[in-house]
Amino acid sequence: MPLTIVTYHFVRDLKNSRYPALRGRDLAEFKQQLDYFDNHYKVVDTADVVAAFKGEGELPGNAIWLTFDDGYLEHFTNVMPQLLARRMHGAFFATVNSTVHGELLDVNKAHFIRAAETDPNVIIDEIRAFIDARQDTDGLQPFDAYWREYAKPVRFDNAEIWFIKSVLQHALPPAVRKVLIDELFEKIVSIDQRDFAGELYASPDQLRTMIECGMYIGGHGAKHLRLREFDAAEKEIEVTASLEFLHSLGAPTTDWVMCYPYGESDETYRALLKQNGGALGLTIQAGLVDPAVDDPLLLSRLDTIELPIA
Numbered sequence: 598m599p600l601t602i603v604t605y606h607f608v609r610d611l612k613n614s615r616y617p618a619l620r621g622r623d624l625a626e627f628k629q630q631l632d633y634f635d636n637h638y639k640v641v642d643t644a645d646v647v648a649a650f651k652g653e654g655e656l657p658g659n660a661i662w663l664t665f666d667d668g669y670l671e672h673f674t675n676v677m678p679q680l681l682a683r684r685m686h687g688a689f690f691a692t693v694n695s696t697v698h699g700e701l702l703d704v705n706k707a708h709f710i711r712a713a714e715t716d717p718n719v720i721i722d723e724i725r726a727f728i729d730a731r732q733d734t735d736g737l738q739p740f741d742a743y744w745r746e747y748a749k750p751v752r753f754d755n756a757e758i759w760f761i762k763s764v765l766q767h768a769l770p771p772a773v774r775k776v777l778i779d780e781l782f783e784k785i786v787s788i789d790q791r792d793f794a795g796e797l798y799a800s801p802d803q804l805r806t807m808i809e810c811g812m813y814i815g816g817h818g819a820k821h822l823r824l825r826e827f828d829a830a831e832k833e834i835e836v837t838a839s840l841e842f843l844h845s846l847g848a849p850t851t852d853w854v855m856c857y858p859y860g861e862s863d864e865t866y867r868a869l870l871k872q873n874g875g876a877l878g879l880t881i882q883a884g885l886v887d888p889a890v891d892d893p894l895l896l897s898r899l900d901t902i903e904l905p906i907a
């Protein structure tokens with residue numbers, strides 16, 4: 598039986614929020630979508646999905662599994678009450694450093710830089726000035742080289758947005774990139790990073806409450822960086838730190854689920870996951886999955902915006 602796995606990130610009342618341009622699922626639409634799923638699908642538990650992939654059970658027809666990335670506070674405040682009201686189950690994937698150490702992840706700084714400054718050209722001009730001023734830095738190319746390589750439209754983004762995302766996520770040397778992101782965050786979002794993180798992520802106690810309420814909490818790495826930035830030892834730390842984190846929450850630590858940051862894994866990473874009791878790995882490849890044929894460590898998902906709300 599095929600399974601639909603849905604991916605959510607932000608779920609909030611966007612129109613009435615401080616950052617209406619943030620890319621996410623509006624809360625009213627989220628409620629509509631859950632009602633739609635109630636009418637057209639059977640929302641399954643994480644344990645049922647794990648069992649199906651182990652050949653220990655069958656999923657019902659039109660099975661759908663709801664997954665929520667990044668451990669945001671709004672998953673606790675906005676999402677869980679809606680799921681509970683409909684007796685639905687969700688799987689939530691939190692990153693260690695943001696949840697436990699209150700670190701604002703670079704991926705989230707980038708989201709809010711783009712949400713706070715809705716004209717991409719303003720951000721691009723800042724990036725150009727930053728790169729131009731550092732042409733003597735090791736490994737840094739001229740602005741035009743990055744522009745030629747990354748200013749291209751992709752699945753959900755136009756050329757300008759994909760350029761900004763690429764530069765802020767991986768195109769620049771890591772140390773330079775970090776300085777750029779912090780400068781842009783300071784200039785454009787202008788909120789203390791610790792305070793911002795405190796309001797953005799669910800706490801370990803809130804995640805424990807979610808487990809008590811029947812939700813599933815799985816791994817989403819420690820640092821939330823692109824795979825190419827880790828050597829083999831760091832990949833192992835990503836997996837073992839995730840496992841220790843789940844243990845500290847009282848979440849399952851056998852047959853557990855890893856949601857790969859940026860959807861990225863390789864053979865080394867998947868072997869480590871398997872050795873450490875991981876059963877399923879979630880990617881951001883688009884598609885449905887079939888427990889009878891698909892690799893459980895390379896599961897495709899659909900983004901919420903690729904599914905109807907009514």
Ligand SMILES: [Zn+2]
Binds near residue numbers: 858
């Ligand atoms: Zn993530």
